[in-house]
Amino acid sequence: RNQQSRTNKHLSILHQSSNQEEGQEEEEYELVEFFVSPEQITTLRKEATKRDSRKKLTKFFMPPPDDVSDETIDEICKLFDTSELIEVRGVSKDNKRRVFDTAHALAGKLEDTIEKPVVVVDIKGFAVKLYCPWDDEARSGRIQLRTGYKPGQWTRKAKPIRDNRGQIILDEHGKSVKEMPE
Numbered sequence: 001r002n003q004q005s006r007t008n009k010h011l012s013i014l015h016q017s018s019n020q021e022e023g024q025e026e027e028e029y030e031l032v033e034f035f036v037s038p039e040q041i042t043t044l045r046k047e048a049t050k051r052d053s054r055k056k057l058t059k060f061f062m063p064p065p066d067d068v069s070d071e072t073i074d075e076i077c078k079l080f081d082t083s084e085l086i087e088v089r090g091v092s093k094d095n096k097r098r099v100f101d102t103a104h105a106l107a108g109k110l111e112d113t114i115e116k117p118v119v120v121v122d123i124k125g126f127a128v129k130l131y132c133p134w135d136d137e138a139r140s141g142r143i144q145l146r147t148g149y150k151p152g153q154w155t156r157k158a159k160p161i162r163d164n165r166g167q168i169i170l171d172e173h174g175k176s177v178k179e180m181p182e
Contacts, residue, residue: 058086060086076088084131089126104120119132
């Protein structure tokens with residue numbers, strides 16, 4: 001009885017949350033998921049190191065107060081028009097433990113402002129390297145992020161059907177009977 005009531009509660013919570021999600025989908029504009037794989041982040045880190053060694057990495061020094069103002073966000077947004085990779089220095093100067101959280105909060109604010117994805121590439125000390133891809137493909141100096149992802153590339157293996165003792169069921173030819181998982 002307790003297990004069934006808990007399951008019913010769980011299902012009702014799931015039903016309520018799915019109804020809320022449907023309402024949110026209608027209100028919000030279409031969000032495109034932007035994913036950067038760990039291999040792509042490694043590529044971006046290498047590119048940032050190359051640009052830094054050639055003195056081509058755009059750097060921005062945060063003003064002394066730790067509070068991120070709208071002017072600071074606007075200046076960083078303007079820098080993203082000239083370069084895809086930017087190093088922001090002086091993030092959370094007063095507390096090194098908050099650099100990670102502050103860097104991701106800064107990336108979130110930038111993402112909301114310029115309405116493009118902003119990814120934290122690397123955090124070293126009080127410096128954060130941020131990446132924001134350009135929209136136009138033909139622009140010179142654009143970083144090529146290679147990926148091997150193809151939708152529907154992999155399908156799950158068909159598993160053999162088993163009886164109540166756990167033995168694989170065989171057909172008349174001695175082959176195992178398989179069922180495709182969902």
